[in-house]
Amino acid sequence: MSVEYIEQVYNSYSGVYDFFFGKVFQSGRELGPELLALSADNKLLEVGVGTGLSLPLLPRNVEITGIDLSEKMLAIAKKRAADLNLKNVKLLKMDATKLDFPDQSFDRILAAYFISTVPDPVSVVKEMKRVCKSGGYIVFLNHFQSEHPIMGAIDKLYSPLCYRIGFRTDLNLRKLMKDTGLEVETIEPVGILGHWKAVRCVNP
C-alpha cells in the first residue's frame, strides 16, 4: 500500500470517522495527557492528528503541532480547534515519512491510532525520533500484533484485508522497537479486553 492510497482512504472516511472511531478509541486518547507528562510551554507534535479528537484533552499551555496526510481529516480538526478557540494548536498537511521540522524540535510526540496506518512504520518512527528531543517522550496508542500464538496468527491473517481499509493488525511492537532503537518504558492495556496498548518510550 502506498502513502497516496492511505491518503485517499482517510479522505473518504473523514465525514464518518468521528462516528465510527470517536468513542471506541476515546479511553486511549484520555490516557494521552497523563502518559505525555506535559509541562507548561512544552512543544508537542501529534502525528496523524486526524480529525483532532485528542486536541480538547490536551492542556492549553502547551504548544501543539498536529500533522496529517489527509486534507479532509485536517479540515475537521481545524474546525474543532477553531470552535474550541485553541490558540495553542497549529495544524499542517504533512507526510510523517518526511517531517518538515529540524532535529530535536519537540519535547513530546503523540501517535494515537496512527503507526499501524503507515506503509513504512520503521521510517516514520525514525523520523519521530529525529524531531524529538533527547530524553523526550514518544507515546503510541495502538493495536500491536498479539504475542499469543493463536491471536497473533489471526492478526497476521487479517492484516492484508484490514490494510485495504486503512490499518494493519500485524505490527509487531518488539520488532518495531528493535528496528528503530527505541525501548518501551511503560505499557498498559487500553479498551475492551486490552485490545489496544498505550506505550511510552523515552527518546535516547
Ligand SMILES: C[S@@+](CC[C@H](N)C(=O)[O-])C[C@H]1O[C@@H](n2cnc3c(N)ncnc32)[C@H](O)[C@@H]1O
Ligand atoms: C486512524 S486515524 C487516527 C486519527 C487520530 N489520531 C485519532 O486518534 O483518531 C490515522 C490518521 O493517520 C493519518 N496518516 C496516515 N498515514 C500518514 C502519514 N504518512 N503522514 C501523516 N498522516 C498519516 C491518516 O490520514 C489518519 O488521519
